Amino acid sequence: MADAEYVNIWMRPERPARGPKPAYSRTQITEAALRIADAEGLEAATMRRIAAEIGAGAMSLYRYIPGRDDLIELMADRLMGEIDVAGLPSGDWRADLRRYADGLRGMWLRHPWIATVNRSIHSYGPNQVRLIERVMGVLDPLVSIDENLDLLAMLTGYVESTAREEVGLVQEVRRSGLSEAEWLARGYPRIRQLLDSGDYPIFSKMVNQARGPHLSRDEQFRYGLERVLDRIAAGLPAPAGPLADDREHGPR
């Protein structure tokens, strides 16, 4: 029973009733932090730096935001708002899910730092909730709520894990301060060592032969995406009875 008066950032009103007019605003601060994080990574978005960006003193930010973690939640939810799902249950579920997936991927590539933030149900902001509502609405008339969750987890998992891989590289290149070519070159000796050892024939094949020049990353993503959508289309998995034997399916 430490701090009983804790409240989530989404329930904490931005402006109280009385007093002088604030000079800044939550969205202004969030936007400034976003600009810095996009340009130089999340760790560059320090409180002092953000404050400087909007011409404020460092401690002024705390009049608007309880702490840095909450600010990051605000930023993350701002990003969810970038995914365009207006009018989403359109009737064509496949087109709808494709649009969601493309939007999610685009957002990740635009804001690589999102890979480093943990999101839990507590941090669901208005944009995140609206996104869930819209996207789950797509399959809601067709499947049970549990199946809906499973299928969307599969879809989102696909998009995020592919994006995470791409974005991880971008992050690390930036952190090194080198150009991408220089950064790659820096790793060659190690790779060479592994290849020359002769102990890893399949790994060698992967490095040397894989990823022929025939498909760009976007094309690969799209192809894989269609296969995930195929998987969804392939028909709902066994209705409510799970696997082969439905012995533990009895109602409790």
Place this chain on the structure above:
Amino acid sequence: MADAEYVNIWMRPERPARGPKPAYSRTQITEAALRIADAEGLEAATMRRIAAEIGAGAMSLYRYIPGRDDLIELMADRLMGEIDVAGLPSGDWRADLRRYADGLRGMWLRHPWIATVNRSIHSYGPNQVRLIERVMGVLDPLVSIDENLDLLAMLTGYVESTAREEVGLVQEVRRSGLSEAEWLARGYPRIRQLLDSGDYPIFSKMVNQARGPHLSRDEQFRYGLERVLDRIAAGLPAPAGPLADDREHGPR
């Protein structure tokens, strides 16, 4: 052309030729850091804390490790070594991949902090490379290298994205310093607010009805895993051909 003499941690020998005998070792330091990270999270594993754990001065660690980032790479690779893939191309590809997936998931659940570290090809340590070699060896005789990569990306993506979700909660609960129940309770007002607004009927349905009590998380994982394996079994995707892959339910 800043620091031309940079070398990867994996190419940097632990001990030079001459001089007095070191009192500690890389593995000892890595193990200590691991213990702290497992117990209190990665951010608790500071250089001073690790040094104290093994009874050394903070700066002594830098005789063994270039910096904290490299130490984290050592830790991550140590974790990869926990995944048991001995004698892995056994002939039964399905059993092999299941074993890999179970091992990967187990490792994640044992070391939740792995969710916060970015791994790129440059950081592949010996255990990671050996893991790749073994696991890719499973499907290598059956499919092309590109298909192999795609299929394993799907499998690994499934395991990691489900584990990431579970583990994210654990992380956040710990960071709050509360019990899991208290932490959950802290979020209720917000959820209640969303539900009471009436604007999110599907979200409400999700919160109220989803995840019936019939399946534990492990069971859910295993069920989903079998479906991913089914997908792999379903036959190789159309070669380089575009979409419209109308093969749905392959032979079972």
Place this chain on the structure above:
DNA sequence: CGAGAACCGCGTACACTGTACCCAGTGGAG
């Protein structure tokens, strides 16, 4: 065997982080 170099553990110091606390000033409520 003795000298010098290479290495050891580690104390001090620095730049930087998030943020607690405090201040003087401001402007709406009574």
Place this chain on the structure above:
DNA sequence: CTCCACTGGGTACAGTGTACGCGGTTCTCG
């Protein structure tokens, strides 16, 4: 008018990663 809740923000503090340099130890080589 008087309150006083609020404002922006300066100072301060604990804690971070780590550069630098010290005196002591141990190996190599003449």
